[in-house]
Amino acid sequence: MHATxxxxxxxxxxxxxxxxxxxxxxxxxxxxVELAEKLALxxxxxxSQVENGFGRVxxxxxxxWGRALGQEPSSFARRLLSYYDPELHRLLFEVKE
Amino acid sequence: MNVVQFxxxxxxxxxxxxxxxxxxxxxxxxxDKGTVSGWEIGETESGDPQLYLLGPAPDHECxxxxxxxxxxxxxEDGQGRVLCEHDALGSLSDQVRHALRHTKASIVARATMVxxxxxxxxxxxxxxxxxxxxELLSHMAPQLVALV
Numbered sequence: 001m002h003a004t005x006x007x008x009x010x011x012x013x014x015x016x017x018x019x020x021x022x023x024x025x026x027x028x029x030x031x032x033v034e035l036a037e038k039l040a041l042x043x044x045x046x047x048s049q050v051e052n053g054f055g056r057v058x059x060x061x062x063x064x065w066g067r068a069l070g071q072e073p074s075s076f077a078r079r080l081l082s083y084y085d086p087e088l089h090r091l092l093f094e095v096k097e
Numbered sequence: 098m099n100v101v102q103f104x105x106x107x108x109x110x111x112x113x114x115x116x117x118x119x120x121x122x123x124x125x126x127x128x129d130k131g132t133v134s135g136w137e138i139g140e141t142e143s144g145d146p147q148l149y150l151l152g153p154a155p156d157h158e159c160x161x162x163x164x165x166x167x168x169x170x171x172x173e174d175g176q177g178r179v180l181c182e183h184d185a186l187g188s189l190s191d192q193v194r195h196a197l198r199h200t201k202a203s204i205v206a207r208a209t210m211v212x213x214x215x216x217x218x219x220x221x222x223x224x225x226x227x228x229x230x231x232e233l234l235s236h237m238a239p240q241l242v243a244l245v
Binding site for chain 1: 140143157171176
């Protein structure tokens with residue numbers, strides 16, 4: 001990273017999410033353009049922003065992304081949450097009463 | 098919706114120095130102030146260059162993304178909203194400057210909201226504690242006056 005050298009934990013987790021999303025897209029046989037089309041995006045550049053780990057899938061678009069990638073939306077959302085907010089994911093799904 | 102594709106590529110894939118200079122100059126003030134913590138470059142699957150302007154620590158998340166598709170520059174925010182499309186670098190730089198000012202305002206607004214929420218919670222918790230001595234004093238005051 002330029003100007004700041006520290007790659008935060010959050011940035012690292014976003015990168016991992018991006019790699020996972022890229023794998024899912026490849027498995028679904030979609031190009032970035034085709035995925036953008038399914039998501040009704042004007043450009044495919046946002047797909048790249050997310051896959052490269054600099055952006056995240058907006059909450060309101062998680063269901064659409066999941067479906068476009070052939071995933072069951074709630075498990076897709078859960079997996080994304082484990083990258084984007086690991087602490088919340090831990091509290092919701094890992095901590096037992 | 099039809100996704101805009103750019104099959105023909107007349108410019109080199111990588112950012113040119115003049116482009117980087119113009120774009121980084123546009124965010125220089127916000128880099129100094131910390132609204133922008135840094136920047137990275139990348140590319141789309143088709144090799145279109147992208148410049149990511151990153152927000153403050155600890156997340157360093159992309160707040161603005163400039164992509165060059167053929168001869169057109171596309172400016173998006175971190176949510177994928179298209180803020181502008183231009184073929185002129187000067188106009189794009191102005192838009193970057195404008196968008197960053199707006200981003201800073203929204204960061205300040207969000208911080209203010211958080212601060213107000215914390216203040217309200219603290220006041221709710223402190224009111225009963227602080228209110229008790231005041232209430233006691235208001236009961237005791239007339240009696241103290243009577244004694245004087």
